[in-house]
Amino acid sequence: MRESSWGAKVFNAANHILLLIVGIVTILPFLYVISGSLVSSEELLVKKIVLVPTNISWEAYRFIFASKIIYQSLLSTLFITVVGTFINLLLTTLMAYPLAKKTLRGRSKIMLLIVFTMLFNGGMIPTFLIVKSMGMLDTYWSLWIPSAISAFNLILLRNFFQQLPEGLEESAKIDGCNELRTLFSIVVPLSLPAMATFTLFYAVGHWNSFFSAILYINDSNMWPIQVWLRQIVMLSSGGFTDANALSEVVVPPESIKYAVIVVAAVPVLILYPFLQKHFAKGVLLGSVKG
Incomplete structure (x- = not known):
């Protein structure tokens, strides 16, 4: 001993x-x-x-928030994040729930196609042409629709749904619930740990949206915060000039870069503690079964 x-x-x-x-x-x-x-x-x-x-x-932060454009971009990013996360969760849930049922015909073929998209994609130019042909350029739909469902998150959520007792759904059907009511009244409330996890995944992705906005949105009034922060860094380094964009304040470029990192990271750091208790549980429960 x-x-x-x-x-x-x-x-x-x-x-x-x-x-x-x-x-x-x-x-x-x-x-x-x-x-x-x-x-x-x-x-x-x-x-x-x-x-x-x-x-x-505080000069670096005064430099960043010297223009009203920053506040407008923050509101745009908040709107993109909230609506985009809702679309992601809704579509991912609606697709993962039927795929979790063993009685679904062609389920294995559909899953094969989903896994295929994780390994191969059409590329940047074909995706841009599709977005353009659908009239989504200079709209927020171009940031929402192409990334509406993450194949990785879909597989995890499907595995999570498979672990729920089948007796709950059978009881709901006996009480007269249809599939949609069973999903949103019983399955989703029991899946809050997984939902919290995917909410964080999707929200962080939308908040950090940069390259898609550069590709699909030409209107500077619609730019998310990440694009404007990049412009600020370029301005402080002498690579971008706009007399109306920011105030003429002499601030070390390195300080501005660090302040940009803080501004971009703080909202996610604030959100994370509220979802942290569900985070590990949700991922583990969704990754046990294949």
Whole structure:
């Protein structure tokens, strides 16, 4: 017993040290970015690496939020994220639920086609031509429809539905529920951990939407926040000029880059704690069965 107890103590101590090291390695980049966004230009010239700024300066954030365009792009991104996530969850759920039923004819062939899309796709130019031919250029539909269903998330949600007791659906049918009512009244409420997980996946994807917006949206008034943040970085580096876009404030380009990272990441960091308790559970439950 003593040897086992001693070994357990050594093992726990080693785990704590390892987790502490991993935690420090994980936190340091965030601390460096936040400090870099708050450092003054004088201190940045003296010190190349700043973890705790001596004098806090908000000039980088004032530079970013100097124009009303930023606030407009934030509202556009919020709209894109909320509506796009709703479309993703709705279509993914409506497709995953019937595929979870063993009685569905041709289920294996449909799943084969879904897996095929994970390995191969038409490419950027054919996708652009399809979006253009459907009249979705310069509309938010171009950001929603091409990525409406993620094959990976669909497979996980289908596996999650397969693990639910069949007796629940049979009881619902006896009570007179049709398939849609059974799905939204019984199956979906029981699948909240999985739904929370995919909500986070889809929402982060829409919030970080950049390349699709560059391809399909030419109207600058409709640009999401990520595109405008890129323009700000280019402006601070001298690669983009727009006299009406931002105020003429002298700010170190490095500080602006770090502030852009903070602005882009904070909303996701705020959302994550509310879904974190469901996150691991949802992914694990959906990945056990094939």
